[in-house]
Amino acid sequence: MELSGQEPVMDGLGETALWALYHRSLAARDPACGLADPKALELVQALDHPFRRRFGTDNRGWVRGMAVRARCYDRQVRVFLARHPRGTVVCLGEGLETQFWRVDNGTVQWLGVELAEPAALRRRFLPDTDRRRTVTCSLVDERWMREVDASDGVLILAQGVLMYLPWDRVRALVEACAARFPGAGLVFDTPPAWFTADTVQSRFRYPARYRPPPMPWGMTPARLRELRTCPGVAAASQVPVPRGTGLWWGRLVPAVDRVPVLRSYGPLFVTRLLFQPEPAPAGPPPPKHS
Ligand SMILES: C[S@@+](CC[C@H](N)C(=O)[O-])C[C@H]1O[C@@H](n2cnc3c(N)ncnc32)[C@H](O)[C@@H]1O
Structure with missing residues:
Protein backbone atom coordinates (compact mmCIF):
# COMPACT_ATOMS: atom_id res chain seq x y z
CA MET A 1 0.00 0.00 0.00
CA GLU A 2 1.22 3.50 -0.64
CA LEU A 3 -0.14 6.80 0.56
CA SER A 4 -0.30 9.16 -2.40
CA GLY A 5 -1.83 12.54 -1.72
CA GLN A 6 -5.32 12.03 -0.38
CA GLU A 7 -6.07 8.77 -2.13
CA PRO A 8 -4.83 5.56 -0.49
CA VAL A 9 -3.63 3.07 -3.08
CA MET A 10 -3.65 -0.40 -1.61
CA ASP A 11 -3.22 -3.89 -2.80
CA GLY A 12 -3.81 -7.35 -1.37
CA LEU A 13 -4.66 -7.54 2.29
CA GLY A 14 -4.64 -3.79 2.89
CA GLU A 15 -7.30 -3.22 0.28
CA THR A 16 -9.65 -5.59 2.09
CA ALA A 17 -9.87 -2.95 4.85
CA LEU A 18 -11.17 -0.42 2.31
CA TRP A 19 -13.59 -3.02 0.95
CA ALA A 20 -15.03 -3.73 4.41
CA LEU A 21 -15.29 -0.04 5.31
CA TYR A 22 -17.02 0.78 2.02
CA HIS A 23 -19.63 -1.94 2.56
CA ARG A 24 -20.33 -0.88 6.14
CA SER A 25 -20.72 2.71 4.99
CA LEU A 26 -23.28 1.60 2.39
CA ALA A 27 -25.07 -0.34 5.12
CA ALA A 28 -25.04 2.75 7.31
CA ARG A 29 -26.95 4.61 4.57
CA ASP A 30 -29.71 2.00 4.55
CA PRO A 31 -31.90 2.13 7.70
CA ALA A 32 -33.13 -1.42 6.99
CA CYS A 33 -29.61 -2.72 7.75
CA GLY A 34 -29.84 -1.49 11.35
CA LEU A 35 -26.23 -0.30 11.50
CA ALA A 36 -25.85 3.30 12.62
CA ASP A 37 -22.27 4.25 11.72
CA PRO A 38 -21.81 7.96 10.98
CA LYS A 39 -18.06 7.63 11.52
CA ALA A 40 -17.81 5.16 8.60
CA LEU A 41 -19.61 7.63 6.33
CA GLU A 42 -17.28 10.40 7.46
CA LEU A 43 -14.21 8.26 6.89
CA VAL A 44 -15.24 7.17 3.40
CA GLN A 45 -15.67 10.80 2.46
CA ALA A 46 -12.33 11.78 3.96
CA LEU A 47 -10.42 8.96 2.23
CA ASP A 48 -11.47 10.10 -1.23
CA HIS A 49 -10.83 6.63 -2.69
CA PRO A 50 -12.42 5.42 -5.96
CA PHE A 51 -14.60 3.00 -3.97
CA ARG A 52 -17.35 2.66 -6.56
CA ARG A 53 -15.00 2.03 -9.46
CA ARG A 54 -12.89 -0.41 -7.47
CA PHE A 55 -15.60 -2.37 -5.63
CA GLY A 56 -18.68 -1.79 -7.77
CA THR A 57 -22.18 -0.65 -7.07
CA ASP A 58 -24.15 -3.88 -7.35
CA ASN A 59 -23.34 -4.98 -3.80
CA ARG A 60 -26.62 -5.21 -1.94
CA GLY A 61 -26.10 -8.74 -0.62
CA TRP A 62 -22.57 -7.95 0.58
CA VAL A 63 -23.72 -4.71 2.19
CA ARG A 64 -26.40 -6.52 4.13
CA GLY A 65 -23.97 -9.26 5.13
CA MET A 66 -21.39 -6.76 6.38
CA ALA A 67 -24.11 -5.10 8.47
CA VAL A 68 -25.01 -8.44 10.05
CA ARG A 69 -21.34 -9.19 10.75
CA ALA A 70 -20.69 -5.78 12.32
CA ARG A 71 -23.84 -6.00 14.46
CA CYS A 72 -22.80 -9.47 15.62
CA TYR A 73 -19.43 -8.13 16.83
CA ASP A 74 -21.06 -5.06 18.39
CA ARG A 75 -23.33 -7.32 20.40
CA GLN A 76 -20.33 -9.29 21.68
CA VAL A 77 -18.59 -6.09 22.74
CA ARG A 78 -21.67 -4.72 24.50
CA VAL A 79 -22.11 -7.95 26.47
CA PHE A 80 -18.44 -7.81 27.47
CA LEU A 81 -18.60 -4.12 28.47
CA ALA A 82 -21.71 -4.69 30.56
CA ARG A 83 -19.56 -6.93 32.76
CA HIS A 84 -16.23 -5.13 32.30
CA PRO A 85 -16.96 -1.43 31.72
CA ARG A 86 -13.24 -0.60 31.97
CA GLY A 87 -12.09 -3.68 30.12
CA THR A 88 -9.80 -3.80 27.10
CA VAL A 89 -11.04 -4.66 23.62
CA VAL A 90 -8.31 -5.77 21.23
CA CYS A 91 -9.07 -5.68 17.50
CA LEU A 92 -6.67 -7.83 15.49
CA GLY A 93 -6.44 -6.65 11.88
CA GLU A 94 -8.62 -3.66 12.71
CA GLY A 95 -8.20 -2.02 9.31
CA LEU A 96 -10.54 0.97 9.05
CA GLU A 97 -13.26 -0.42 11.28
CA THR A 98 -15.15 2.31 13.16
CA GLN A 99 -16.65 -0.01 15.77
CA PHE A 100 -15.19 1.99 18.65
CA TRP A 101 -17.58 4.85 17.83
CA ARG A 102 -20.55 2.45 17.69
CA VAL A 103 -19.99 0.86 21.08
CA ASP A 104 -17.90 3.26 23.18
CA ASN A 105 -19.16 3.42 26.78
CA GLY A 106 -16.76 6.20 27.80
CA THR A 107 -14.41 3.93 29.79
CA VAL A 108 -13.37 1.04 27.52
CA GLN A 109 -9.70 0.72 26.56
CA TRP A 110 -9.33 -0.02 22.84
CA LEU A 111 -6.29 -1.45 21.09
CA GLY A 112 -6.07 -2.07 17.35
CA VAL A 113 -3.37 -4.29 15.85
CA GLU A 114 -2.47 -3.73 12.20
CA LEU A 115 0.27 -4.22 9.63
CA ALA A 116 2.47 -1.18 8.97
CA GLU A 117 0.76 0.51 6.04
CA PRO A 118 -2.89 0.08 7.03
CA ALA A 119 -1.88 1.11 10.57
CA ALA A 120 -0.32 4.32 9.22
CA LEU A 121 -3.46 5.06 7.21
CA ARG A 122 -5.65 4.41 10.22
CA ARG A 123 -3.62 6.65 12.52
CA ARG A 124 -3.65 9.39 9.91
CA PHE A 125 -7.43 9.46 9.61
CA LEU A 126 -8.36 8.13 13.07
CA PRO A 127 -5.59 9.46 15.34
CA ASP A 128 -4.88 7.69 18.62
CA THR A 129 -6.39 9.00 21.85
CA ASP A 130 -5.79 8.13 25.50
CA ARG A 131 -8.30 5.25 25.36
CA ARG A 132 -7.93 4.13 21.75
CA ARG A 133 -4.76 3.38 19.87
CA THR A 134 -3.32 1.34 17.05
CA VAL A 135 -0.15 -0.70 17.41
CA THR A 136 1.83 -1.61 14.33
CA CYS A 137 2.42 -5.31 14.61
CA SER A 138 1.45 -8.49 12.87
CA LEU A 139 -1.19 -10.31 14.85
CA VAL A 140 0.99 -13.42 14.73
CA ASP A 141 3.77 -11.52 16.48
CA GLU A 142 3.24 -11.70 20.24
CA ARG A 143 4.65 -8.19 20.77
CA TRP A 144 1.14 -6.71 20.71
CA MET A 145 0.25 -8.74 23.81
CA ARG A 146 2.60 -6.63 25.91
CA GLU A 147 0.53 -3.55 25.05
CA VAL A 148 -2.68 -4.99 26.52
CA ASP A 149 -3.87 -3.83 29.93
CA ALA A 150 -5.50 -7.02 31.20
CA SER A 151 -6.40 -5.72 34.67
CA ASP A 152 -10.13 -5.26 33.92
CA GLY A 153 -10.88 -8.10 31.50
CA VAL A 154 -9.96 -8.63 27.86
CA LEU A 155 -12.01 -9.34 24.77
CA ILE A 156 -10.09 -10.07 21.57
CA LEU A 157 -11.82 -9.61 18.22
CA ALA A 158 -10.56 -10.76 14.83
CA GLN A 159 -13.14 -9.53 12.37
CA GLY A 185 -12.63 -14.29 25.14
CA LEU A 186 -11.73 -14.38 21.46
CA VAL A 187 -14.33 -13.85 18.74
CA PHE A 188 -13.55 -14.35 15.07
CA ASP A 189 -15.43 -15.02 11.86
CA THR A 190 -14.66 -16.85 8.67
CA PRO A 191 -16.69 -17.81 5.68
CA PRO A 192 -17.56 -21.51 5.56
CA ALA A 193 -15.19 -23.91 3.83
CA TRP A 194 -17.31 -24.17 0.65
CA PHE A 195 -16.77 -20.45 0.07
CA THR A 196 -13.06 -20.15 0.86
CA ALA A 197 -12.18 -22.99 -1.53
CA ASP A 198 -13.36 -20.79 -4.42
CA THR A 199 -11.05 -17.95 -3.39
CA VAL A 200 -8.03 -20.25 -3.39
CA GLN A 201 -8.83 -21.45 -6.89
CA SER A 202 -9.35 -17.85 -8.08
CA ARG A 203 -12.88 -18.71 -9.14
CA PHE A 204 -14.37 -16.08 -6.92
CA ARG A 205 -14.91 -12.39 -7.69
CA TYR A 206 -16.94 -9.67 -6.03
CA PRO A 207 -18.81 -7.07 -8.11
CA ALA A 208 -16.63 -4.87 -10.36
CA ARG A 209 -14.39 -7.95 -10.67
CA TYR A 210 -12.61 -7.14 -7.40
CA ARG A 211 -10.90 -10.31 -6.30
CA PRO A 212 -10.22 -10.91 -2.59
CA PRO A 213 -6.89 -12.43 -1.55
CA PRO A 214 -7.03 -16.23 -1.18
CA MET A 215 -8.51 -17.54 2.05
CA PRO A 216 -6.67 -20.80 2.75
CA TRP A 217 -9.25 -22.28 5.12
CA GLY A 218 -12.88 -21.98 6.15
CA MET A 219 -14.63 -22.89 9.35
CA THR A 220 -16.16 -26.33 9.84
CA PRO A 221 -17.58 -28.19 12.86
CA ALA A 222 -14.41 -30.33 12.84
CA ARG A 223 -12.22 -27.23 13.25
CA LEU A 224 -14.46 -26.03 16.06
CA ARG A 225 -13.94 -29.37 17.82
CA GLU A 226 -10.20 -29.05 17.25
CA LEU A 227 -10.16 -25.61 18.89
CA ARG A 228 -11.88 -27.08 21.95
CA THR A 229 -8.83 -29.29 22.46
CA CYS A 230 -6.30 -26.43 22.38
CA PRO A 231 -4.50 -25.97 25.69
CA GLY A 232 -6.16 -23.21 27.73
CA VAL A 233 -9.43 -23.20 25.78
CA ALA A 234 -12.42 -23.73 28.08
CA ALA A 235 -15.20 -23.44 25.48
CA ALA A 236 -15.63 -22.92 21.74
CA SER A 237 -19.00 -22.29 20.14
CA GLN A 238 -20.62 -20.90 17.03
CA VAL A 239 -22.34 -17.58 17.74
CA PRO A 240 -25.86 -17.07 16.36
CA VAL A 241 -25.86 -14.14 13.94
CA PRO A 242 -28.39 -11.30 14.25
CA ARG A 243 -31.26 -11.16 11.80
CA GLY A 244 -30.51 -8.95 8.80
CA THR A 245 -32.66 -7.61 6.04
CA GLY A 246 -33.85 -8.99 2.69
CA LEU A 247 -34.69 -12.56 1.71
CA TRP A 248 -31.18 -13.95 2.20
CA TRP A 249 -30.00 -12.21 5.42
CA GLY A 250 -33.47 -11.61 6.83
CA ARG A 251 -35.04 -15.04 6.25
CA LEU A 252 -32.79 -17.79 4.84
CA VAL A 253 -29.73 -17.21 7.01
CA PRO A 254 -31.75 -16.98 10.27
CA ALA A 255 -33.64 -20.15 9.25
CA VAL A 256 -30.39 -22.03 8.58
CA ASP A 257 -28.96 -20.66 11.83
CA ARG A 258 -31.77 -22.26 13.83
CA VAL A 259 -30.94 -25.79 12.63
CA PRO A 260 -27.78 -27.07 14.36
CA VAL A 261 -26.74 -29.44 11.54
CA LEU A 262 -27.10 -26.70 8.90
CA ARG A 263 -25.74 -23.76 10.89
CA SER A 264 -22.11 -24.34 9.92
CA TYR A 265 -23.01 -24.07 6.20
CA GLY A 266 -24.36 -20.53 6.52
CA PRO A 267 -22.39 -17.73 4.83
CA LEU A 268 -20.99 -16.31 8.08
CA PHE A 269 -19.44 -18.55 10.74
CA VAL A 270 -18.70 -16.57 13.90
CA THR A 271 -16.78 -18.42 16.59
CA ARG A 272 -16.43 -17.48 20.24
CA LEU A 273 -13.69 -18.98 22.40
CA LEU A 274 -13.46 -18.63 26.15
CA PHE A 275 -10.12 -19.18 27.80
CA GLN A 276 -9.69 -21.01 31.06
CA PRO A 277 -9.39 -18.69 34.05
CA GLU A 278 -6.14 -18.48 35.91
CA PRO A 279 -5.97 -21.28 38.47
CA ALA A 280 -6.60 -19.94 41.98
CA PRO A 281 -3.31 -19.60 43.90
CA ALA A 282 -2.64 -22.62 46.06
CA GLY A 283 -3.75 -21.95 49.63
CA PRO A 284 -1.81 -22.95 52.76
CA PRO A 285 -1.58 -26.69 53.34
CA PRO A 286 -4.43 -28.13 55.44
CA PRO A 287 -3.64 -28.47 59.15
CA LYS A 288 -2.39 -31.85 60.19
CA HIS A 289 -4.57 -33.71 62.67
CA SER A 290 -2.65 -35.90 65.02
C1 LIG B 1 -10.90 -7.68 5.58
S1 LIG B 1 -9.90 -6.51 6.42
C2 LIG B 1 -10.88 -6.37 7.90
C3 LIG B 1 -10.61 -5.11 8.59
C4 LIG B 1 -11.50 -4.87 9.82
N1 LIG B 1 -11.34 -5.91 10.81
C5 LIG B 1 -12.94 -4.77 9.38
O1 LIG B 1 -13.71 -5.71 9.64
O2 LIG B 1 -13.27 -3.79 8.74
C6 LIG B 1 -8.50 -7.50 6.98
C7 LIG B 1 -7.49 -6.65 7.73
O3 LIG B 1 -6.57 -7.52 8.38
C8 LIG B 1 -5.28 -6.96 8.27
N2 LIG B 1 -4.30 -8.04 8.40
C9 LIG B 1 -4.07 -9.07 7.56
N3 LIG B 1 -3.08 -9.86 8.02
C10 LIG B 1 -2.68 -9.31 9.19
C11 LIG B 1 -1.69 -9.66 10.14
N4 LIG B 1 -0.91 -10.73 9.98
N5 LIG B 1 -1.54 -8.87 11.23
C12 LIG B 1 -2.33 -7.78 11.41
N6 LIG B 1 -3.28 -7.40 10.53
C13 LIG B 1 -3.46 -8.15 9.44
C14 LIG B 1 -5.28 -6.31 6.90
O4 LIG B 1 -4.25 -5.34 6.81
C15 LIG B 1 -6.66 -5.72 6.84
O5 LIG B 1 -6.71 -4.43 7.36
Missing part, protein backbone atom coordinates in the same frame (compact mmCIF):
# COMPACT_ATOMS: atom_id res chain seq x y z
CA GLY A 160 -12.62 -10.58 8.78
CA VAL A 161 -8.96 -11.47 9.11
CA LEU A 162 -8.08 -14.97 10.33
CA MET A 163 -9.19 -16.64 7.09
CA TYR A 164 -6.16 -15.05 5.37
CA LEU A 165 -3.71 -16.88 7.66
CA PRO A 166 -2.75 -20.54 7.47
CA TRP A 167 -4.76 -22.67 9.91
CA ASP A 168 -1.70 -23.71 11.95
CA ARG A 169 -0.96 -20.00 12.59
CA VAL A 170 -4.54 -19.52 13.77
CA ARG A 171 -4.21 -22.42 16.18
CA ALA A 172 -0.90 -21.06 17.47
CA LEU A 173 -2.53 -17.63 17.97
CA VAL A 174 -5.38 -19.19 19.95
CA GLU A 175 -2.94 -21.06 22.18
CA ALA A 176 -0.79 -17.97 22.73
CA CYS A 177 -3.83 -15.83 23.63
CA ALA A 178 -5.15 -18.51 25.99
CA ALA A 179 -1.79 -18.67 27.78
CA ARG A 180 -1.39 -14.90 27.98
CA PHE A 181 -4.98 -13.85 28.78
CA PRO A 182 -6.62 -16.38 31.11
CA GLY A 183 -10.37 -15.87 31.42
CA ALA A 184 -10.51 -13.71 28.26
Whole structure:
Protein backbone atom coordinates (compact mmCIF):
# COMPACT_ATOMS: atom_id res chain seq x y z
CA MET A 1 0.00 0.00 0.00
CA GLU A 2 1.22 3.50 -0.64
CA LEU A 3 -0.14 6.80 0.56
CA SER A 4 -0.30 9.16 -2.40
CA GLY A 5 -1.83 12.54 -1.72
CA GLN A 6 -5.32 12.03 -0.38
CA GLU A 7 -6.07 8.77 -2.13
CA PRO A 8 -4.83 5.56 -0.49
CA VAL A 9 -3.63 3.07 -3.08
CA MET A 10 -3.65 -0.40 -1.61
CA ASP A 11 -3.22 -3.89 -2.80
CA GLY A 12 -3.81 -7.35 -1.37
CA LEU A 13 -4.66 -7.54 2.29
CA GLY A 14 -4.64 -3.79 2.89
CA GLU A 15 -7.30 -3.22 0.28
CA THR A 16 -9.65 -5.59 2.09
CA ALA A 17 -9.87 -2.95 4.85
CA LEU A 18 -11.17 -0.42 2.31
CA TRP A 19 -13.59 -3.02 0.95
CA ALA A 20 -15.03 -3.73 4.41
CA LEU A 21 -15.29 -0.04 5.31
CA TYR A 22 -17.02 0.78 2.02
CA HIS A 23 -19.63 -1.94 2.56
CA ARG A 24 -20.33 -0.88 6.14
CA SER A 25 -20.72 2.71 4.99
CA LEU A 26 -23.28 1.60 2.39
CA ALA A 27 -25.07 -0.34 5.12
CA ALA A 28 -25.04 2.75 7.31
CA ARG A 29 -26.95 4.61 4.57
CA ASP A 30 -29.71 2.00 4.55
CA PRO A 31 -31.90 2.13 7.70
CA ALA A 32 -33.13 -1.42 6.99
CA CYS A 33 -29.61 -2.72 7.75
CA GLY A 34 -29.84 -1.49 11.35
CA LEU A 35 -26.23 -0.30 11.50
CA ALA A 36 -25.85 3.30 12.62
CA ASP A 37 -22.27 4.25 11.72
CA PRO A 38 -21.81 7.96 10.98
CA LYS A 39 -18.06 7.63 11.52
CA ALA A 40 -17.81 5.16 8.60
CA LEU A 41 -19.61 7.63 6.33
CA GLU A 42 -17.28 10.40 7.46
CA LEU A 43 -14.21 8.26 6.89
CA VAL A 44 -15.24 7.17 3.40
CA GLN A 45 -15.67 10.80 2.46
CA ALA A 46 -12.33 11.78 3.96
CA LEU A 47 -10.42 8.96 2.23
CA ASP A 48 -11.47 10.10 -1.23
CA HIS A 49 -10.83 6.63 -2.69
CA PRO A 50 -12.42 5.42 -5.96
CA PHE A 51 -14.60 3.00 -3.97
CA ARG A 52 -17.35 2.66 -6.56
CA ARG A 53 -15.00 2.03 -9.46
CA ARG A 54 -12.89 -0.41 -7.47
CA PHE A 55 -15.60 -2.37 -5.63
CA GLY A 56 -18.68 -1.79 -7.77
CA THR A 57 -22.18 -0.65 -7.07
CA ASP A 58 -24.15 -3.88 -7.35
CA ASN A 59 -23.34 -4.98 -3.80
CA ARG A 60 -26.62 -5.21 -1.94
CA GLY A 61 -26.10 -8.74 -0.62
CA TRP A 62 -22.57 -7.95 0.58
CA VAL A 63 -23.72 -4.71 2.19
CA ARG A 64 -26.40 -6.52 4.13
CA GLY A 65 -23.97 -9.26 5.13
CA MET A 66 -21.39 -6.76 6.38
CA ALA A 67 -24.11 -5.10 8.47
CA VAL A 68 -25.01 -8.44 10.05
CA ARG A 69 -21.34 -9.19 10.75
CA ALA A 70 -20.69 -5.78 12.32
CA ARG A 71 -23.84 -6.00 14.46
CA CYS A 72 -22.80 -9.47 15.62
CA TYR A 73 -19.43 -8.13 16.83
CA ASP A 74 -21.06 -5.06 18.39
CA ARG A 75 -23.33 -7.32 20.40
CA GLN A 76 -20.33 -9.29 21.68
CA VAL A 77 -18.59 -6.09 22.74
CA ARG A 78 -21.67 -4.72 24.50
CA VAL A 79 -22.11 -7.95 26.47
CA PHE A 80 -18.44 -7.81 27.47
CA LEU A 81 -18.60 -4.12 28.47
CA ALA A 82 -21.71 -4.69 30.56
CA ARG A 83 -19.56 -6.93 32.76
CA HIS A 84 -16.23 -5.13 32.30
CA PRO A 85 -16.96 -1.43 31.72
CA ARG A 86 -13.24 -0.60 31.97
CA GLY A 87 -12.09 -3.68 30.12
CA THR A 88 -9.80 -3.80 27.10
CA VAL A 89 -11.04 -4.66 23.62
CA VAL A 90 -8.31 -5.77 21.23
CA CYS A 91 -9.07 -5.68 17.50
CA LEU A 92 -6.67 -7.83 15.49
CA GLY A 93 -6.44 -6.65 11.88
CA GLU A 94 -8.62 -3.66 12.71
CA GLY A 95 -8.20 -2.02 9.31
CA LEU A 96 -10.54 0.97 9.05
CA GLU A 97 -13.26 -0.42 11.28
CA THR A 98 -15.15 2.31 13.16
CA GLN A 99 -16.65 -0.01 15.77
CA PHE A 100 -15.19 1.99 18.65
CA TRP A 101 -17.58 4.85 17.83
CA ARG A 102 -20.55 2.45 17.69
CA VAL A 103 -19.99 0.86 21.08
CA ASP A 104 -17.90 3.26 23.18
CA ASN A 105 -19.16 3.42 26.78
CA GLY A 106 -16.76 6.20 27.80
CA THR A 107 -14.41 3.93 29.79
CA VAL A 108 -13.37 1.04 27.52
CA GLN A 109 -9.70 0.72 26.56
CA TRP A 110 -9.33 -0.02 22.84
CA LEU A 111 -6.29 -1.45 21.09
CA GLY A 112 -6.07 -2.07 17.35
CA VAL A 113 -3.37 -4.29 15.85
CA GLU A 114 -2.47 -3.73 12.20
CA LEU A 115 0.27 -4.22 9.63
CA ALA A 116 2.47 -1.18 8.97
CA GLU A 117 0.76 0.51 6.04
CA PRO A 118 -2.89 0.08 7.03
CA ALA A 119 -1.88 1.11 10.57
CA ALA A 120 -0.32 4.32 9.22
CA LEU A 121 -3.46 5.06 7.21
CA ARG A 122 -5.65 4.41 10.22
CA ARG A 123 -3.62 6.65 12.52
CA ARG A 124 -3.65 9.39 9.91
CA PHE A 125 -7.43 9.46 9.61
CA LEU A 126 -8.36 8.13 13.07
CA PRO A 127 -5.59 9.46 15.34
CA ASP A 128 -4.88 7.69 18.62
CA THR A 129 -6.39 9.00 21.85
CA ASP A 130 -5.79 8.13 25.50
CA ARG A 131 -8.30 5.25 25.36
CA ARG A 132 -7.93 4.13 21.75
CA ARG A 133 -4.76 3.38 19.87
CA THR A 134 -3.32 1.34 17.05
CA VAL A 135 -0.15 -0.70 17.41
CA THR A 136 1.83 -1.61 14.33
CA CYS A 137 2.42 -5.31 14.61
CA SER A 138 1.45 -8.49 12.87
CA LEU A 139 -1.19 -10.31 14.85
CA VAL A 140 0.99 -13.42 14.73
CA ASP A 141 3.77 -11.52 16.48
CA GLU A 142 3.24 -11.70 20.24
CA ARG A 143 4.65 -8.19 20.77
CA TRP A 144 1.14 -6.71 20.71
CA MET A 145 0.25 -8.74 23.81
CA ARG A 146 2.60 -6.63 25.91
CA GLU A 147 0.53 -3.55 25.05
CA VAL A 148 -2.68 -4.99 26.52
CA ASP A 149 -3.87 -3.83 29.93
CA ALA A 150 -5.50 -7.02 31.20
CA SER A 151 -6.40 -5.72 34.67
CA ASP A 152 -10.13 -5.26 33.92
CA GLY A 153 -10.88 -8.10 31.50
CA VAL A 154 -9.96 -8.63 27.86
CA LEU A 155 -12.01 -9.34 24.77
CA ILE A 156 -10.09 -10.07 21.57
CA LEU A 157 -11.82 -9.61 18.22
CA ALA A 158 -10.56 -10.76 14.83
CA GLN A 159 -13.14 -9.53 12.37
CA GLY A 160 -12.62 -10.58 8.78
CA VAL A 161 -8.96 -11.47 9.11
CA LEU A 162 -8.08 -14.97 10.33
CA MET A 163 -9.19 -16.64 7.09
CA TYR A 164 -6.16 -15.05 5.37
CA LEU A 165 -3.71 -16.88 7.66
CA PRO A 166 -2.75 -20.54 7.47
CA TRP A 167 -4.76 -22.67 9.91
CA ASP A 168 -1.70 -23.71 11.95
CA ARG A 169 -0.96 -20.00 12.59
CA VAL A 170 -4.54 -19.52 13.77
CA ARG A 171 -4.21 -22.42 16.18
CA ALA A 172 -0.90 -21.06 17.47
CA LEU A 173 -2.53 -17.63 17.97
CA VAL A 174 -5.38 -19.19 19.95
CA GLU A 175 -2.94 -21.06 22.18
CA ALA A 176 -0.79 -17.97 22.73
CA CYS A 177 -3.83 -15.83 23.63
CA ALA A 178 -5.15 -18.51 25.99
CA ALA A 179 -1.79 -18.67 27.78
CA ARG A 180 -1.39 -14.90 27.98
CA PHE A 181 -4.98 -13.85 28.78
CA PRO A 182 -6.62 -16.38 31.11
CA GLY A 183 -10.37 -15.87 31.42
CA ALA A 184 -10.51 -13.71 28.26
CA GLY A 185 -12.63 -14.29 25.14
CA LEU A 186 -11.73 -14.38 21.46
CA VAL A 187 -14.33 -13.85 18.74
CA PHE A 188 -13.55 -14.35 15.07
CA ASP A 189 -15.43 -15.02 11.86
CA THR A 190 -14.66 -16.85 8.67
CA PRO A 191 -16.69 -17.81 5.68
CA PRO A 192 -17.56 -21.51 5.56
CA ALA A 193 -15.19 -23.91 3.83
CA TRP A 194 -17.31 -24.17 0.65
CA PHE A 195 -16.77 -20.45 0.07
CA THR A 196 -13.06 -20.15 0.86
CA ALA A 197 -12.18 -22.99 -1.53
CA ASP A 198 -13.36 -20.79 -4.42
CA THR A 199 -11.05 -17.95 -3.39
CA VAL A 200 -8.03 -20.25 -3.39
CA GLN A 201 -8.83 -21.45 -6.89
CA SER A 202 -9.35 -17.85 -8.08
CA ARG A 203 -12.88 -18.71 -9.14
CA PHE A 204 -14.37 -16.08 -6.92
CA ARG A 205 -14.91 -12.39 -7.69
CA TYR A 206 -16.94 -9.67 -6.03
CA PRO A 207 -18.81 -7.07 -8.11
CA ALA A 208 -16.63 -4.87 -10.36
CA ARG A 209 -14.39 -7.95 -10.67
CA TYR A 210 -12.61 -7.14 -7.40
CA ARG A 211 -10.90 -10.31 -6.30
CA PRO A 212 -10.22 -10.91 -2.59
CA PRO A 213 -6.89 -12.43 -1.55
CA PRO A 214 -7.03 -16.23 -1.18
CA MET A 215 -8.51 -17.54 2.05
CA PRO A 216 -6.67 -20.80 2.75
CA TRP A 217 -9.25 -22.28 5.12
CA GLY A 218 -12.88 -21.98 6.15
CA MET A 219 -14.63 -22.89 9.35
CA THR A 220 -16.16 -26.33 9.84
CA PRO A 221 -17.58 -28.19 12.86
CA ALA A 222 -14.41 -30.33 12.84
CA ARG A 223 -12.22 -27.23 13.25
CA LEU A 224 -14.46 -26.03 16.06
CA ARG A 225 -13.94 -29.37 17.82
CA GLU A 226 -10.20 -29.05 17.25
CA LEU A 227 -10.16 -25.61 18.89
CA ARG A 228 -11.88 -27.08 21.95
CA THR A 229 -8.83 -29.29 22.46
CA CYS A 230 -6.30 -26.43 22.38
CA PRO A 231 -4.50 -25.97 25.69
CA GLY A 232 -6.16 -23.21 27.73
CA VAL A 233 -9.43 -23.20 25.78
CA ALA A 234 -12.42 -23.73 28.08
CA ALA A 235 -15.20 -23.44 25.48
CA ALA A 236 -15.63 -22.92 21.74
CA SER A 237 -19.00 -22.29 20.14
CA GLN A 238 -20.62 -20.90 17.03
CA VAL A 239 -22.34 -17.58 17.74
CA PRO A 240 -25.86 -17.07 16.36
CA VAL A 241 -25.86 -14.14 13.94
CA PRO A 242 -28.39 -11.30 14.25
CA ARG A 243 -31.26 -11.16 11.80
CA GLY A 244 -30.51 -8.95 8.80
CA THR A 245 -32.66 -7.61 6.04
CA GLY A 246 -33.85 -8.99 2.69
CA LEU A 247 -34.69 -12.56 1.71
CA TRP A 248 -31.18 -13.95 2.20
CA TRP A 249 -30.00 -12.21 5.42
CA GLY A 250 -33.47 -11.61 6.83
CA ARG A 251 -35.04 -15.04 6.25
CA LEU A 252 -32.79 -17.79 4.84
CA VAL A 253 -29.73 -17.21 7.01
CA PRO A 254 -31.75 -16.98 10.27
CA ALA A 255 -33.64 -20.15 9.25
CA VAL A 256 -30.39 -22.03 8.58
CA ASP A 257 -28.96 -20.66 11.83
CA ARG A 258 -31.77 -22.26 13.83
CA VAL A 259 -30.94 -25.79 12.63
CA PRO A 260 -27.78 -27.07 14.36
CA VAL A 261 -26.74 -29.44 11.54
CA LEU A 262 -27.10 -26.70 8.90
CA ARG A 263 -25.74 -23.76 10.89
CA SER A 264 -22.11 -24.34 9.92
CA TYR A 265 -23.01 -24.07 6.20
CA GLY A 266 -24.36 -20.53 6.52
CA PRO A 267 -22.39 -17.73 4.83
CA LEU A 268 -20.99 -16.31 8.08
CA PHE A 269 -19.44 -18.55 10.74
CA VAL A 270 -18.70 -16.57 13.90
CA THR A 271 -16.78 -18.42 16.59
CA ARG A 272 -16.43 -17.48 20.24
CA LEU A 273 -13.69 -18.98 22.40
CA LEU A 274 -13.46 -18.63 26.15
CA PHE A 275 -10.12 -19.18 27.80
CA GLN A 276 -9.69 -21.01 31.06
CA PRO A 277 -9.39 -18.69 34.05
CA GLU A 278 -6.14 -18.48 35.91
CA PRO A 279 -5.97 -21.28 38.47
CA ALA A 280 -6.60 -19.94 41.98
CA PRO A 281 -3.31 -19.60 43.90
CA ALA A 282 -2.64 -22.62 46.06
CA GLY A 283 -3.75 -21.95 49.63
CA PRO A 284 -1.81 -22.95 52.76
CA PRO A 285 -1.58 -26.69 53.34
CA PRO A 286 -4.43 -28.13 55.44
CA PRO A 287 -3.64 -28.47 59.15
CA LYS A 288 -2.39 -31.85 60.19
CA HIS A 289 -4.57 -33.71 62.67
CA SER A 290 -2.65 -35.90 65.02
C1 LIG B 1 -10.90 -7.68 5.58
S1 LIG B 1 -9.90 -6.51 6.42
C2 LIG B 1 -10.88 -6.37 7.90
C3 LIG B 1 -10.61 -5.11 8.59
C4 LIG B 1 -11.50 -4.87 9.82
N1 LIG B 1 -11.34 -5.91 10.81
C5 LIG B 1 -12.94 -4.77 9.38
O1 LIG B 1 -13.71 -5.71 9.64
O2 LIG B 1 -13.27 -3.79 8.74
C6 LIG B 1 -8.50 -7.50 6.98
C7 LIG B 1 -7.49 -6.65 7.73
O3 LIG B 1 -6.57 -7.52 8.38
C8 LIG B 1 -5.28 -6.96 8.27
N2 LIG B 1 -4.30 -8.04 8.40
C9 LIG B 1 -4.07 -9.07 7.56
N3 LIG B 1 -3.08 -9.86 8.02
C10 LIG B 1 -2.68 -9.31 9.19
C11 LIG B 1 -1.69 -9.66 10.14
N4 LIG B 1 -0.91 -10.73 9.98
N5 LIG B 1 -1.54 -8.87 11.23
C12 LIG B 1 -2.33 -7.78 11.41
N6 LIG B 1 -3.28 -7.40 10.53
C13 LIG B 1 -3.46 -8.15 9.44
C14 LIG B 1 -5.28 -6.31 6.90
O4 LIG B 1 -4.25 -5.34 6.81
C15 LIG B 1 -6.66 -5.72 6.84
O5 LIG B 1 -6.71 -4.43 7.36
